[in-house]
Amino acid sequence: RPDPERHGALRMTDEALPILKGEASIRLRRDSIKAASKFSPSVKALVSEEDAPLLSALKAKRRGLAETARVPAYIVFNDKTLIEMAQVRPKTLDDMARIGGVGAKKLDTYGAAFLEVINGEVETLHPARRKLAGRDSGTLYDRLLEVQADLARGGEGHDKPLSCSASLLAKVAAQKPQNEMAIERILGERRSERFGRAFLDVLREAS
Structure with missing residues (x-):
């Protein structure tokens, strides 16, 4: 039992004497819970x-x-x-x-x-494209970029070079306009005339 006069140190009681003399025995409880490991598995092992x-x-x-x-x-x-x-x-x-x-x-x-x-x-990747990484809009952006390259000099290949900025392509990919009026609001009249219908075809194929 704890001995208050010895600051909580244990002292033997009369019941302990037969055990110390070997005249009696006791049975100890076996712990059923294993001690937690102090070491977690190495990350490399995973x-x-x-x-x-x-x-x-x-x-x-x-x-x-x-x-x-x-x-x-x-x-x-x-x-x-x-x-x-x-x-x-x-x-x-x-x-x-x-x-x-x-x-x-x-x-x-x-x-x-x-x-x-x-x-x-x-x-x-352009920062505008990087913001679309991992999203459907990113795939749309890539497809719009391909279509733009094909039409950079017009349908016949003889027109003055024209292109859309990365931010404009990203805006089209993110907003997914569904008609010519909506896409013209994003691209402006001149670019919409060159790329609008082709871009809308890409958007419809993806929907």
Whole structure:
């Protein structure tokens, strides 16, 4: 029992004497709950041997970016996100946007840096297109860009070169106008005359 005169130290009672003399025995309860491990599994153990080197490289990039920004590493991306990157190996910002934990802001801030680690090169996208990464509007933008290239010198290829800015293409892709009047409000009369109908065909095919 605790002995208050000895600051809570234990002292033997009369009931303990037979046990100490070997004249009686006691049975102790066996714990049914195992103690929790002090060590969590290594992150590398959660990926294949093939993906482990890439995961290490991604963690190194994360550490460098975190130190530069003076924030904890998990603020950049958590381990689960890096593991998925190492396993999926996204090739474009559109692919990267589909990784869990990669929102629009982090994609814009860190996406290109991590793609460079994964693929060894940087995907160059106009900022207006980058904002559409991972969304249907991004695919529409790419298709509109192709159509614009085909019509840059008109249907016959003899007209004066004309094009739409990246922001205009992004606006068309995001707003998805459904008629010539709506698309003219975005592009203006001259560009709408050159590209309007073709752009509307792209939008209708995608709907």
